[in-house]
Amino acid sequence: MLDLSRYLPYLLNRAGAHIASAFNRRVREYGITLPIWRVLAALNHRDGQRISQLAEMTAIEVSTLSRVINLMVRKRLTGRRRSGGDARAVTVHLTAAGRMLTRRIIPVAREYEAVALAGFSKAEADMLRAMLVRLYGNMQRLDAALEIVAAE
Amino acid sequence: MLDLSRYLPYLLNRAGAHIASAFNRRVREYGITLPIWRVLAALNHRDGQRISQLAEMTAIEVSTLSRVINLMVRKRLTGRRRSGGDARAVTVHLTAAGRMLTRRIIPVAREYEAVALAGFSKAEADMLRAMLVRLYGNMQRLDAALEIVAAE
DNA sequence: TATTGTTATACTCTATAACTATA
DNA sequence: TATAGTTATAGAGTATAACAATA
Numbered sequence: 620m621l622d623l624s625r626y627l628p629y630l631l632n633r634a635g636a637h638i639a640s641a642f643n644r645r646v647r648e649y650g651i652t653l654p655i656w657r658v659l660a661a662l663n664h665r666d667g668q669r670i671s672q673l674a675e676m677t678a679i680e681v682s683t684l685s686r687v688i689n690l691m692v693r694k695r696l697t698g699r700r701r702s703g704g705d706a707r708a709v710t711v712h713l714t715a716a717g718r719m720l721t722r723r724i725i726p727v728a729r730e731y732e733a734v735a736l737a738g739f740s741k742a743e744a745d746m747l748r749a750m751l752v753r754l755y756g757n758m759q760r761l762d763a764a765l766e767i768v769a770a771e
Numbered sequence: 772m773l774d775l776s777r778y779l780p781y782l783l784n785r786a787g788a789h790i791a792s793a794f795n796r797r798v799r800e801y802g803i804t805l806p807i808w809r810v811l812a813a814l815n816h817r818d819g820q821r822i823s824q825l826a827e828m829t830a831i832e833v834s835t836l837s838r839v840i841n842l843m844v845r846k847r848l849t850g851r852r853r854s855g856g857d858a859r860a861v862t863v864h865l866t867a868a869g870r871m872l873t874r875r876i877i878p879v880a881r882e883y884e885a886v887a888l889a890g891f892s893k894a895e896a897d898m899l900r901a902m903l904v905r906l907y908g909n910m911q912r913l914d915a916a917l918e919i920v921a922a923e
Numbered sequence: 924t925a926t927t928g929t930t931a932t933a934c935t936c937t938a939t940a941a942c943t944a945t946a
Numbered sequence: 947t948a949t950a951g952t953t954a955t956a957g958a959g960t961a962t963a964a965c966a967a968t969a
């Protein structure tokens with residue numbers, strides 16, 4: 620019928636959920652939650668992103684993200700600025716405190732990645748990364764196709 | 772600092788969250804949610820599992836799962852039975868309606884897996900599955916190690 | 924008119940703990 | 947005492963839609 624032990628969405632969810640909940644428990648020690656860490660990591664990657672870009676990167680809904688950012692602003696981790704080009708858009712920026720906290724957590728994040736990849740060769744780990752990127756691209760193309768159908 | 776485009780937990784979350792939310796929208800057409808589908812798929816794999824086993828398989832918290840099962844019982848998709856050996860334990864079973872609904876959704880689930888794996892060779896897809904299983908095993912070993920530390 | 928982001932609402936999930944029944 | 951599961955509660959997240967400001 621459906622062999623769950625070979626069903627990719629199942630395997631993906633199980634692995635992802637376990638690493639996420641383990642890391643969520645860990646970042647609590649730094650006074651933040653996993654969604655906040657995701658925003659910090661996204662801004663560390665590229666500062667000054669717009670809400671819609673951050674939502675895409677962190678896989679957090681725009682309306683949820685807007686309130687996560689509120690919380691982060693109250694914690695003095697980020698600030699909002701009106702974007703130059705489009706006055707509707709807002710860009711989000713790390714504060715000095717936000718950058719410092721991110722730097723403290725990065726080594727912990729690397730630890731968890733190392734635990735997850737224990738026993739993997741470098742080539743295997745790279746192949747896994749590349750396949751997850753391709754898989755994401757496939758799902759984005761599906762989203763785009765469904766949007767066209769919905770618009771009809 | 773931290774190269775997000777090569778950071779495994781990020782890639783895993785992004786791919787998993789996108790396929791999950793796409794499939795969640797789809798199963799709504801069948802009057803159920805993604806957590807309910809996960810329980811159906813787990814019971815289709817092996818019927819009569821205990822709550823704790825289902826929680827592990829579906830990555831849903833036990834207390835949340837207990838209420839998901841309540842909902843499924845009200846929808847006549849599953850039933851509860853007292854387990855023979857241990858009278859504390861409860862086993863969950865698909866009803867005929869639950870089995871029928873699962874059978875209807877399985878082809879749709881396969882479709883989504885096929886979309887996610889578009890462009891992958893069979894060997895690549897199998898390698899991805901195997902690596903996700905290993906990754907999950909690594910995280911389970913971490914959980915076990917942390918429990919020992921917590922007990923001390 | 925369409926888009927960007929914020930806010931409101933109801934619902935769902937999580938985390939924690941209290942509770943019942945059994946071991 | 948410990949374990950399996952249920953229920954209660956508060957805090958977050960999701961989904962949807964209404965809204966303000968701007969394009």
